[in-house]
Amino acid sequence: MATEATQIRDLTAEFPVLRRQVDGHPITYLDSAATSQTPQVVIDAIVDYYTNHRASVHRGVYPLTVEATDLYEGARERIAAWLGSTPRETIFTANATASVNLVSHSWGRSNLGAGDTVLVTEMEHHSDVVPWQLICQERGAKLEYIPVLDNGMLDLDAYDRLLELKPKAVCVAHVSNVLGTINPVQEIARRAHAVGAIVVVDGAQAVPQIPVSLPELDVDFYAWTGHKAYGPTGIGVLHGRRELLDEIPPFISGGHMIKQVFETSSTWSDLPGKFEAGTSQIAEAIGLGAAVDFIQEIGIDAIRAHEQALTAELLERLAEVPDLTIHGPLDPADRGALASFAIAGAHPHDIGEILGREGVCVRTGHHCAQPLMRRFNLGSTTRASLAVHNTSADIDRLIAGLHTVRSTLQL
Ligand SMILES: Cc1ncc(COP(=O)(O)O)c(C=O)c1O
Numbered sequence: 001m002a003t004e005a006t007q008i009r010d011l012t013a014e015f016p017v018l019r020r021q022v023d024g025h026p027i028t029y030l031d032s033a034a035t036s037q038t039p040q041v042v043i044d045a046i047v048d049y050y051t052n053h054r055a056s057v058h059r060g061v062y063p064l065t066v067e068a069t070d071l072y073e074g075a076r077e078r079i080a081a082w083l084g085s086t087p088r089e090t091i092f093t094a095n096a097t098a099s100v101n102l103v104s105h106s107w108g109r110s111n112l113g114a115g116d117t118v119l120v121t122e123m124e125h126h127s128d129v130v131p132w133q134l135i136c137q138e139r140g141a142k143l144e145y146i147p148v149l150d151n152g153m154l155d156l157d158a159y160d161r162l163l164e165l166k167p168k169a170v171c172v173a174h175v176s177n178v179l180g181t182i183n184p185v186q187e188i189a190r191r192a193h194a195v196g197a198i199v200v201v202d203g204a205q206a207v208p209q210i211p212v213s214l215p216e217l218d219v220d221f222y223a224w225t226g227h228k229a230y231g232p233t234g235i236g237v238l239h240g241r242r243e244l245l246d247e248i249p250p251f252i253s254g255g256h257m258i259k260q261v262f263e264t265s266s267t268w269s270d271l272p273g274k275f276e277a278g279t280s281q282i283a284e285a286i287g288l289g290a291a292v293d294f295i296q297e298i299g300i301d302a303i304r305a306h307e308q309a310l311t312a313e314l315l316e317r318l319a320e321v322p323d324l325t326i327h328g329p330l331d332p333a334d335r336g337a338l339a340s341f342a343i344a345g346a347h348p349h350d351i352g353e354i355l356g357r358e359g360v361c362v363r364t365g366h367h368c369a370q371p372l373m374r375r376f377n378l379g380s381t382t383r384a385s386l387a388v389h390n391t392s393a394d395i396d397r398l399i400a401g402l403h404t405v406r407s408t409l410q411l
Contacts, residue, residue: 008298008306011389014039018389025359028397033177033205033338033385034363035227038291042230045290049283057282058256058273072282075289076272082292083207083222084215085239088271092235092285096204097127099223099238100171102275103200104131106248107169107221111198114140117167119197121146121154121183122375123176126368128202128223132171141168148375152179152328152335160191167197174206178367178381179328180311180335182210189219198244204228208387209307209336211300214239226284230388231291235284238275245271252277303388307337310386310395314339317399318384323411324402327381338385340367343402345411348382354408355401362398 012018015037018027029037049071055064057072073087080090093099112118118132122145136143144162147155154172170192175182189199198220206212208229214222221244226235250257250268257277259267268274295303312332318324323344329335343351352364363383366373373379384398405411 007309008302008388010391011039011298012391014041015389016040016043022359023357025357028358028360028394030384030386030390030394030398031361031363032208032387032390033228033336033383035233036208036230036387037389038232039230039294041294042232042287042290046232046283046287049286057280068282071286071289072280075285075292078289079237079292080239082296083239084213085222086242089239089242089245091238091240091245091272091275092281093223093238093275094234094281095227095236096202096223096225097131097236099221099225099236100128100200100202101131102238102251103221103223103240104135106251106275107198107244108132108135108139110248112136112139112141112168116141117144117162117165118142118169118171119144119146119159119162119167120171121173122148123152123154123179123181123369123372124171124173125177125202125204126370127204128171128173128200129371132169145371146170146172148179148181148372151330152176152181154181154183154188156184156187159188163191163195163197166195167192169200170197171200171202173202173204174212175203175210175336176328176369176372177205177338178340178369178372178383180338180340181329182206182334182336185217185219189217193218205336205338208295208303209300210304220244226288226291229288229291230294231288232284235281235288237288242271245275250274250277254278256280298388306388307386307390308332310390310392311335311337311339313392314384314386314395314398317395318402321399321402322406327376327378337387338383340381340383342378342381343405343411346405346409348380350409351382351402351405354405355398358397358401358404360397360401 053067057069200221203224207224222239227233254277348364
């Protein structure tokens, strides 16, 4: 198939690690769904903070701290504006996992009680399952699962039946990290709100690859993570509806999140400080701001078009490999830029290792989605995921590598 995946400039040279060779092979990086590579502009922003502006934020009055605060808060403003949120409703956390834990603890402790129901989907990452399990156990609430159909889409009829339980919260991934499914979050939220539930979205896989407009989605909390969006590790974001963030108690407590501390009680900082205890992830937030600039400069629509065309090519080329099964929706319009697959007779671990010898980096395992693996009777899968810098040549190397896997394993 002639790929249309040429609408954006060749970005390979802008990711320093992609210039490396491993055992004489160029790196074919197909694991951006686990963590994306870092473009030079993001590295430069982090180095610039450490080299020229390093100081703590918020607390000082001397020029360095003012500069650092401007960089840090400037990053927040640009990140918030990008997704249609506001700086007050944009909280920096450690990662998507920490963002979900903030909601499950702070909202869950003050809103869940015995007999209440929380809905999650069968395709959730563990980071959007385990925090809900713990808070449900603590509060005596029930956790119910929205099933996934054989084609990898959510069963929305079953969802409607579950809504009759009048759940207090509906927690859903925007894009599945295993199936690639893009879930109809706006519609899921509309139906959840009609029964009075809040909607918590795990946007970890969505933000770097599809346009996200929080006002359009109209959800209550939206969690994502910097390291999958060309940003540094150690930083995540939680966007929350202001009324809810004002209402719920803090999660982590200590410095910066207080207004006044008395001997036996305290009052809280205005948003977002109330949820950002301790010294902030300054370099990380600045780096994430640069990552968002990088994405915006290319354009998220252009990124989606590039990755969707490449995904179509990936699915088509994978289907040519004998005995290979692709999991998840087969229409690239319904999925993000990844494909999980199995080859009959080949353990995913062996596939990953043999590909790795040729510089082809893919993910193998349960992808932190064991309930989903169980649903499809799978122990593990191999996952190839794409990003802005990938081209048809990367898919050629993957397919050639899969033929090597088959011959090495004598399939
Ligand atoms: C869909 C999804 N949600 C959440 C996460 C967790 O992200 P983090 O480990 O950065 O918290 C991941 C990471 O693999 C993911 O793919």
